[in-house]
Amino acid sequence: MTELEDELEARLREIEDPIVGEDILSMQLINDVEIDDGTASISLAFNTPFAPAELELGDEIRAAVSDVGLEPDLYAEVGREHGFDEEVMPNVRNVVAVASGKGGVGKTTVAANLAAGLDELGARVGLLDADIHGPNAPRVLPVEEQPGVTPDEKIVPPTADGVKVMSMGFLLEEEDDPAILRGPMVNNVMTHFFENVEWGALDYLVVDLPPGTGDASLDLVQTLPVAGVVIVTTPQEMAVDDARKGLRLFEKHETPVLGIVENMSRYHCPSCGDEHDPFGRGGAEEMVESYDVELLGQLPIHEDFGADGSELPAVKLDASPVQDAAQSVMTDIADRLGEVNRLKVADMLELGREEDKSPVDESPQSQSGPKL
Numbered sequence: 001m002t003e004l005e006d007e008l009e010a011r012l013r014e015i016e017d018p019i020v021g022e023d024i025l026s027m028q029l030i031n032d033v034e035i036d037d038g039t040a041s042i043s044l045a046f047n048t049p050f051a052p053a054e055l056e057l058g059d060e061i062r063a064a065v066s067d068v069g070l071e072p073d074l075y076a077e078v079g080r081e082h083g084f085d086e087e088v089m090p091n092v093r094n095v096v097a098v099a100s101g102k103g104g105v106g107k108t109t110v111a112a113n114l115a116a117g118l119d120e121l122g123a124r125v126g127l128l129d130a131d132i133h134g135p136n137a138p139r140v141l142p143v144e145e146q147p148g149v150t151p152d153e154k155i156v157p158p159t160a161d162g163v164k165v166m167s168m169g170f171l172l173e174e175e176d177d178p179a180i181l182r183g184p185m186v187n188n189v190m191t192h193f194f195e196n197v198e199w200g201a202l203d204y205l206v207v208d209l210p211p212g213t214g215d216a217s218l219d220l221v222q223t224l225p226v227a228g229v230v231i232v233t234t235p236q237e238m239a240v241d242d243a244r245k246g247l248r249l250f251e252k253h254e255t256p257v258l259g260i261v262e263n264m265s266r267y268h269c270p271s272c273g274d275e276h277d278p279f280g281r282g283g284a285e286e287m288v289e290s291y292d293v294e295l296l297g298q299l300p301i302h303e304d305f306g307a308d309g310s311e312l313p314a315v316k317l318d319a320s321p322v323q324d325a326a327q328s329v330m331t332d333i334a335d336r337l338g339e340v341n342r343l344k345v346a347d348m349l350e351l352g353r354e355e356d357k358s359p360v361d362e363s364p365q366s367q368s369g370p371k372l
C-alpha cells in the first residue's frame with residue numbers, strides 16, 4: 001500500500017456508524033476504494049438512500065477523503081453477497097411493510113406519512129396499498145389521476161405529490177364497493193400487483209399490509225423481500241395485545257421488525273392546553289421492555305392525521321403543529337432501517353472476508369451503483 005492509501009485507510013477507520021457505534025471498516029461497509037488521478041472512488045455497502053445517518057456517514061467519508069488531499073466520489077452498491085435479494089423486485093431497493101394487529105389503529109395513516117416523509121427526504125418512493133379488503137390509501141393521499149397502462153399492459157401507478165401509489169381502490173367500480181376476495185384470489189391479485197405494476201426504480205416501496213396477523217399478511221411478507229416491518233399500535237390494551245401477536249408472527253418468519261409506532265398516543269386539547277390520554281398510557285413502553293423491540297415514535301391524536309385525501313399527509317403539512325412529530329417518527333424509521341441494512345452487511349460479510357483485509361488496496365472494481 002502506498003503512504004496515501006495507508007493514510008486514507010487510517011482516516012476511514014476513525015469513522016463510526018452513528019447508530020451501531022462500530023467503525024465502518026470493521027462493519028465491512030466499504031466494498032472498494034480506487035484511487036486514480038487525484039480522485040478516490042469509494043463503493044459503499046449502503047442501501048438506505050436519504051436516511052439521515054447514512055447521509056451523515058457519506059459526509060464524514062467525503063471529509064476524510066478531502067483531508068488526505070483527494071477528491072471524493074462515492075457510490076452505493078449492495079447485492080446478494082451482502083444479503084440483499086436481487087431477483088423478486090430488482091428495481092426496488094427496500095420494501096418496508098406497515099402492519100397492525102387490529103384494524104383502525106392508523107396503519108394506513110402511518111404508511112402514507114412514511115411514504116410521503118421518505119419522498120420529502122429526497123428518495124424515490126412507492127406506496128402499495130395491500131389492504132385489499134378495505135383499500136384506503138387513495139383516501140389518505142391526494143392522488144391526482146387514475147392509473148395508466150403501458151403498451152405491454154403494465155399498470156402505471158399514479159402519483160400523489162411525488163409518491164407513486166397503487167391500490168385495489170383504483171380497480172373498484174364504486175368507492176364503497178367492498179373487495180370480496182378470499183384465499184387464493186387474494187394472492188393472485190397481489191401477485192398481479194407485484195408483477196404487473198411499472199414501479200420504475202424505487203428506493204423504498206412502502207406496503208400497507210391488511211390489518212391483523214392472518215394469512216394475507218403472512219403471504220405478503222413471504223412473497224416480497226421485506227427489509228423490515230413497522231408495527232402500528234395504539235396505547236389501548238387490546239391494540240397492544242394484538243400488536244404483540246404481530247410481532248411474534250413476523251419474528252417467527254424471520255422478517256426483521258423495525259419497531260413499533262404508537263399512534264393516537266396523546267391528545268393536546270387546543271382550548272384548555274392540557275394533554276389527555278384517551279386511550280390510556282404506557283402500552284408501547286411496556287411492550288418495548290418485555291419484547292426487546294424498538295419504540296420508533298409516538299404520534300398524537302390530531303385532525304391533520306385524519307386526512308381525507310384532499311390534503312397532504314401531516315408529514316408534509318408545513319403549517320401543521322404535528323408536522324415535526326410526524327417527520328421525526330418517519331426519519332427515525334428510515335434510520336432504523338439503515339441500521340438493520342448495515343448490520344445485515346456486517347453479518348453477511350463477517351464470515352466471507354479475510355480478517356483485516358483492507359478495501360483500500362484491493363484490486364480495482366468497476367463502479368456501477370448510484371452516486372451518493
Ligand SMILES: Nc1ncnc2c1ncn2[C@@H]1O[C@H](COP(=O)(O)OP(=O)(O)OP(=O)(O)O)[C@@H](O)[C@H]1O
Nearest residue numbers: 103104105106107108109211264300301302305306
Ligand atoms: N393520530 C391520529 N389522529 C387523528 N386521527 C387519526 C390518527 N391516526 C389515524 N386517524 C384516523 O383514524 C382512522 C383510521 O386510520 P387508518 O385508516 O390509518 O387506520 P388503519 O389501521 O389503516 O385501518 P384499517 O384497519 O381500516 O386498515 C382514519 O379515519 C384516520 O384518518
